[in-house]
Amino acid sequence: DAEWLAHLAEHGYVVVGGVVPRAAVEHAVALLLQDIQEMTGRTDLKIKDVTDKHLPNHANSGLRHRGLPHGEFAWFLREKLWEAGVWQKLYPKTKLAGCASVVALSPPGSGMAKQHMPYSAGEWLHLDHSPTKNSCKKLYQSTLYVFPRGQAASWPRIAIMSSMAPQAWQAKRAACTLLAGAIIGAAGKSPAGVIFGHLQKIAEGYGTAGMSVLKPKLRPELTDAEVDRLTGGK
Numbered sequence: 001d002a003e004w005l006a007h008l009a010e011h012g013y014v015v016v017g018g019v020v021p022r023a024a025v026e027h028a029v030a031l032l033l034q035d036i037q038e039m040t041g042r043t044d045l046k047i048k049d050v051t052d053k054h055l056p057n058h059a060n061s062g063l064r065h066r067g068l069p070h071g072e073f074a075w076f077l078r079e080k081l082w083e084a085g086v087w088q089k090l091y092p093k094t095k096l097a098g099c100a101s102v103v104a105l106s107p108p109g110s111g112m113a114k115q116h117m118p119y120s121a122g123e124w125l126h127l128d129h130s131p132t133k134n135s136c137k138k139l140y141q142s143t144l145y146v147f148p149r150g151q152a153a154s155w156p157r158i159a160i161m162s163s164m165a166p167q168a169w170q171a172k173r174a175a176c177t178l179l180a181g182a183i184i185g186a187a188g189k190s191p192a193g194v195i196f197g198h199l200q201k202i203a204e205g206y207g208t209a210g211m212s213v214l215k216p217k218l219r220p221e222l223t224d225a226e227v228d229r230l231t232g233g234k
Helices: 002-011 022-038 072-084 088-091 150-154 176-183 190-195 225-233
Strands: 096-098 103-106 142-145 157-162 164-166
Touching: 002 088, 022 157, 022 164, 072 088, 072 142, 072 157, 088 096, 164 190, 176 190
Parallel strands: none
Antiparallel strands: 096 164, 103 157, 142 157
């Protein structure tokens, strides 16, 4: 732990391996396929056959919405990340707050469409919010990648984005906004969602032809029509 924490302090980034056990990686992929099958209604779909057309539309092909940030796959990996204690080591002995950020999925052939941005199929991290220059607060964004074997090994990217920070830094009512996002299946921005409760564009990723909304656990009766009404179609 001391080695990767020192590298992060010096360089501003670090890669930490072995966060998710092998058995959990394969289970995460099984849950991802389960989520995709539910959204598409294709119970016969295999993970090796998934393409962009089976996933929510997005200008950046990797970052998927339409309820996926609150699906079984995403929450299982967040649980494993917490069990690994990575965020707890960054902010020791501190009560933490987090947000359910986007999932980052690039199936085989992803990012080939003309409307996709150049970073669609590549490695991409950015910050939606940084503390002021002289602030003593340090915020981090992470991407948890899994590298499965077997049929899913051909996927360029299977990951979730994550951010946490001391709860004492969180703005008033930010937690309420994040809870509202969870109810309608929306992702929080990372790390702006943690601090301010900022959400990704709520309707982005909805309206994909032939695909149902992945039902959030807190509101399983959610429908496309209701999302359209809540967001004004935007």
